[in-house]
Amino acid sequence: MSADVEDSAVTxxxxxxVGPIAQEPSGIELVNVTKRFKGGVEAVKDVSLSVQPGEFVxxxxxxxxxxxxxxxxxxxxxxxxxxxxxxxxRDVTTQLPQHRDVAMVFQSYALYPRMSVRRNLGFGLRMRRxxxxxxxxxxxxxxxxxxxxxxxxxxxxxxxxxxxxxxxxGRAIVxxxxxxxxxxxxxxxxxxxxxxxxxxxxxxxKRLGVTTVYVTHDQIEAMTLGQRVAVLRDGALQQFDTPxxxxxxxxxxFVAAFIGSPxxxxxxxxxxxSTVSFSGTRIPLPAGSPLAGTDRSVIxxxxxxxxxxxxxxxxxxxxxxxxxxxxxxxxxYVIFDVxxxxxxxxxxxxxxxxxxxxxxxxxxEDRARFTVRLPTEPPIDVGQPISLALNPNRLYFFDPESxxxxxxxxxxxxxxx
Amino acid sequence: MTTTATPxxxxxxxxxxxxxxxxxxxxxRSRWAGYTTTARYITLFALVCVFLLPVxxxxxxAFKDLAQVSPSRMxxxxxxxxxxxxxxxxxxxxxxxxxxxxxxxxxxxxSSFLGAANGFVLSKWRFPGADIVFPLILFGxxxxxxxxxxxxxxxxxxxxxxxxxxxxxxxxIIYGLPITTLIFRSYFTGISDExxxxxxxxxxxxIRTFLFVALPIAVPAFAVSVIWQFTxxxxxxxxxxxxxxxxxxxxTVALNNVAGGQVVPYHEAMAAALLASIPTLLVYILMGxxxxxxxxxxxxxx
Numbered sequence: 001m002s003a004d005v006e007d008s009a010v011t012x013x014x015x016x017x018v019g020p021i022a023q024e025p026s027g028i029e030l031v032n033v034t035k036r037f038k039g040g041v042e043a044v045k046d047v048s049l050s051v052q053p054g055e056f057v058x059x060x061x062x063x064x065x066x067x068x069x070x071x072x073x074x075x076x077x078x079x080x081x082x083x084x085x086x087x088x089x090r091d092v093t094t095q096l097p098q099h100r101d102v103a104m105v106f107q108s109y110a111l112y113p114r115m116s117v118r119r120n121l122g123f124g125l126r127m128r129r130x131x132x133x134x135x136x137x138x139x140x141x142x143x144x145x146x147x148x149x150x151x152x153x154x155x156x157x158x159x160x161x162x163x164x165x166x167x168x169x170g171r172a173i174v175x176x177x178x179x180x181x182x183x184x185x186x187x188x189x190x191x192x193x194x195x196x197x198x199x200x201x202x203x204x205x206k207r208l209g210v211t212t213v214y215v216t217h218d219q220i221e222a223m224t225l226g227q228r229v230a231v232l233r234d235g236a237l238q239q240f241d242t243p244x245x246x247x248x249x250x251x252x253x254f255v256a257a258f259i260g261s262p263x264x265x266x267x268x269x270x271x272x273x274s275t276v277s278f279s280g281t282r283i284p285l286p287a288g289s290p291l292a293g294t295d296r297s298v299i300x301x302x303x304x305x306x307x308x309x310x311x312x313x314x315x316x317x318x319x320x321x322x323x324x325x326x327x328x329x330x331x332x333y334v335i336f337d338v339x340x341x342x343x344x345x346x347x348x349x350x351x352x353x354x355x356x357x358x359x360x361x362x363x364x365e366d367r368a369r370f371t372v373r374l375p376t377e378p379p380i381d382v383g384q385p386i387s388l389a390l391n392p393n394r395l396y397f398f399d400p401e402s403x404x405x406x407x408x409x410x411x412x413x414x415x416x417x
Numbered sequence: 418m419t420t421t422a423t424p425x426x427x428x429x430x431x432x433x434x435x436x437x438x439x440x441x442x443x444x445x446r447s448r449w450a451g452y453t454t455t456a457r458y459i460t461l462f463a464l465v466c467v468f469l470l471p472v473x474x475x476x477x478x479a480f481k482d483l484a485q486v487s488p489s490r491m492x493x494x495x496x497x498x499x500x501x502x503x504x505x506x507x508x509x510x511x512x513x514x515x516x517x518x519x520x521x522x523x524x525x526x527x528s529s530f531l532g533a534a535n536g537f538v539l540s541k542w543r544f545p546g547a548d549i550v551f552p553l554i555l556f557g558x559x560x561x562x563x564x565x566x567x568x569x570x571x572x573x574x575x576x577x578x579x580x581x582x583x584x585x586x587x588x589x590i591i592y593g594l595p596i597t598t599l600i601f602r603s604y605f606t607g608i609s610d611e612x613x614x615x616x617x618x619x620x621x622x623x624i625r626t627f628l629f630v631a632l633p634i635a636v637p638a639f640a641v642s643v644i645w646q647f648t649x650x651x652x653x654x655x656x657x658x659x660x661x662x663x664x665x666x667x668x669t670v671a672l673n674n675v676a677g678g679q680v681v682p683y684h685e686a687m688a689a690a691l692l693a694s695i696p697t698l699l700v701y702i703l704m705g706x707x708x709x710x711x712x713x714x715x716x717x718x719x
Contacts, residue, residue: 077614097617110615114633123629127620171619181618 025054025211026088026178028074033083035069035235043069045235046083053088056205056212058226060219062258062350066235067215071181074213076100087179098127103172104181107188109164111156117143117167118152124175142174162193173208180212186221198224219259223247231255233350253299253403256396257351262304262333264396265370266343269300276300276395279339283316286393291406298406299343301396304333307372308389309380315389320370322382331373334380338368347403479503479688486683502688506675510689512664513671517651518696520582520667524589525646529639531590532597536638537627539598540605541613551602557595562655570659580662588660589650597642604638605631640707648697668693 028051035044044066051057059067072078074085076097084093092100103124111120118139125135143149146166156164165185172180186194186201202225205212216222222229223243230240231254239251250256256264269278272295274285285292311317324335372388380386397406447453474491479502481495538544539551569588570579578584608631616626632639657667672693676686 072614075614075618077617096622097614098620098622102618104615104618106611106615108609108611110609110611112612112616112630112633114636123616123621124619127616127625127629171615175619 025209027051027053027055027086028179028211028213029084029086030070030074031084031086033070033073033085034081035066035073035078036081043235044073047232047235047237048083049230049237049240051211051213054209054211056202056214056225056227058222058229059213059215059232060217060222060226060229060258061232061238063217064234065232067217067232068183069235070232071104071183071213071215074179075102075104075181100179101177102179102181103175103177105168105172105183105185107184109156109168109185109188111164111167111171113156116153116155117148117159120156120167121148121152121170121174124171128175138174138176142170145173146170161189162197165189165197169204173204176210178211180210182212182214184216185214187216187218194221201225220261223259231258233258233347249405250396251405252347253301253345253398253405254347254351256301256398256405257348260303262371262373263351264301264303265368265372266348266398267300267302267338267368267370268341268343268400269298271296271298271397276397281316281318281390283390283392283395286395291397297400299345299398299400299403301398302370302390303394303396304371304373306391306394307374308391309374309378309386311387311389313389313391315391318388318390319385320388321385322380325380325382327376330376332376332380333371334374334386335369335371338370340368342366342368345400345403475687475691478684479691481684483682483684488683502684503692506685506689507692509675510668510671510692513666513668514693516582516661516665517657517668520585520589520657521647521650521696524586524593524650525643527586528590528593528597528646529642532594532599532642533601533632533635533639534627535594535598536601536603536605536635537631538623539602541608541610541631542623542626551598554595554598557592558599562592562653566655566659569656573660579660580665582661582665585656585660585665585667588656589646589653592656593646593649596645600642600645601635601638604635608634637707640704644700644704647700651697 028049030047030049033044033047033049034042036042047066047070049057049070059070061067069078073080074087076092076095076099080093084091086092087100087102112123115123121139121142122135125138130138139152140149143152146169148163148166148170151159151163151167156167159167165188168185172182186197189197198221205225214222214225216225223246226243228240228242229246231238231246233254239246239255241249246255246259250259253266257266267278269276271285271291274289274292275282276285276291276298277283278300291298308315318338320336320338322334322336324333326333326335374380398404399406477493477495478486478491480498480500482499482501485493485496535554539547573579573584573588576584578587612630612634613626616630621629651667652669653667654669654673657670661667661670672686672689675682675689
């Protein structure tokens with residue numbers, strides 16, 4: 001970095017290569033962490049989570065699921081009611097935030113309004129009594145990495161939203177902390193900028209290698225950024241796994257409904273004689289399914305991508321009447337009703353609420369409604385019946401009572417494309 | 418008085434018809450708007466005149482000489498605009514003026530600073546019992562000076578602070594705390610908690626968060642508080658009279674002495690009153706602009 005070289009020449013400090021930061025990354029360990037607020041509300045219930053050193057973990061869930069509280073407890077801004085928190089090899093449960101050596105990026109950015117960008121960036125170092133020369137070098141380096149050099153003397157009020165966001169990131173990076181905590185840092189950017197910042201965040205994490213916990217309500221953000229994703233609901237950890245495995249092996253109805261866009265389609269179905277049937281459609285159970293030989297009602301889940309137009313590969317077919325066709329250019333979403341009761345459990349509703357209500361129903365529905373993703377060929381007309389083939393290996397089964405996943409086997413997962 | 422809710426619009430703009438109409442500002446307004454606006458301003462101006470009458474008398478009387486001053490001729494314009502009265506009256510006020518400055522400035526600054534600290538811990542760094550402590554502090558606002566005058570004098574005497582300015586300063590600082598605490602607590606309550614969280618995560622403890630993050634943001638509240646405290650300390654007569662000896666009398670006591678005696682020299686009293694009110698006016702003019710400034714700009718997403 002050229003600015004780095006110049007600055008070092010001035011201050012005489014040795015050049016440290018820009019890249020992985022000096023400190024060894026630390027893991028984070030939450031052990032049975034519970035948070036009860038005054039008044040008895042349990043915001044976080046017995047969450048245990050282990051973040052590997054250098055890992056990027058996304059915490060995701062609908063609003064009010066306790067994800068921000070978990071983050072604030074890691075930062076020390078919120079006390080735990082029960083459980084322990086470890087960062088690296090230190091138990092920080094009772095430590096003040098300023099002693100935990102974490103840096104946090106806030107949703108509102110929380111830049112200090114009366115300080116210039118330079119002083120905003122350097123504030124954490126100043127508070128930690130970093131030498132002035134070292135402080136200047138690090139601020140210059142981070143400003144260079146984030147393209148903030150020409151803004152250093154400005155006050156936050158004179159910056160655009162994207163620039164403020166970068167300053168907020170810079171303020172965290174410059175500290176070279178053991179852990180980054182990010183609380184919906186992109187949610188105040190417009191949609192385009194958000195997507196490009198998402199990619200930059202990924203790159204930044206690769207480059208710095210700092211352990212990061214990232215809170216978001218947006219499952220796409222969580223899936224694209226997180227090396228592992230923790231799904232929370234009502235303060236309880238539902239599943240903590242890689243994005244691929246979350247998508248393929250959701251442990252319950254909530255995770256299944258929450259992860260994936262468009263959401264998974266659900267229908268009340270019946271398993272008997274090694275077939276699952278709903279509204280006159282009979283689908284043989286996949287080979288080796290533990291549900292074979294049982295006779296019970298289930299909730300059947302199908303991803304929008306599990307369908308193909310026509311009758312392909314000898315897959316079972318559905319005859320449906322498209323109600324809405326959404327053209328997206330190189331693909332289309334076809335929406336239709338299925339003659340079977342709609343699945344309306346607490347889990348699916350909670351998951352729908354989280355999707356910014358874009359799945360909310362305008363009209364009350366008692367029938368299941370499916371969304372499938374199809375290629376743009378052949379053309380489809382609203383109201384004209386079509387045949388859809390359903391991949392029998394991509395069926396998800398859930399217990400109607402508990403919502404727990406039934407009969408998911410690794411074979412089933414690996415057979416997906 | 419009119420009850421129309423529309424804000425006073427500028428002079429009526431004729432809206433031309435034709436293709437250029439789009440360039441002109443289009444106003445939605447009643448067809449009587451022009452008349453009601455005029456009527457409103459005439460009413461307001463008349464009221465302003467009524468309220469400013471005493472100031473008018475003050476100003477012109479201060480320019481008169483003793484011969485011209487009499488209650489029956491108080492509305493009349495002075496024969497000559499002479500500054501002699503100010504010259505006579507200034508020596509009588511000078512010491513009190515100096516004492517008042519030496520007392521009101523530290524009293525205003527210190528009580529504002531302490532009020533800021535109180536407001537900060539009561540809103541942003543809350544401690545158990547804050548909800549009890551705050552009303553108790555506010556309660557102090559409703560205690561009249563007269564009620565505590567005798568115990569206050571006794572206490573100052575026991576503290577060996579009676580007679581000089583330090584005791585008076587202390588009394589004003591403490592008496593100002595309820596209102597300054599209220600000002601700052603209200604102000605800090607409106608500030609995002611995330612800012613304080615950010616400072617903590619950045620490594621600042623309570624005192625440094627207060628000094629480096631909270632206090633710089635609170636400049637508007639500080640201005641309000643300083644204006645308020647300076648004015649009330651400057652204008653106070655009772656504490657000044659009771660707690661200080663003649664060498665340390667504030668300007669209000671000196672002012673009282675100008676007006677004392679057998680014959681009241683009205684022109685001198687008016688000139689002295691005018692002089693004594695200049696510092697509070699100056700403070701307001703100098704610091705008033707901070708009221709309006711949006712100093713929080715840019716802290717949050719915007």
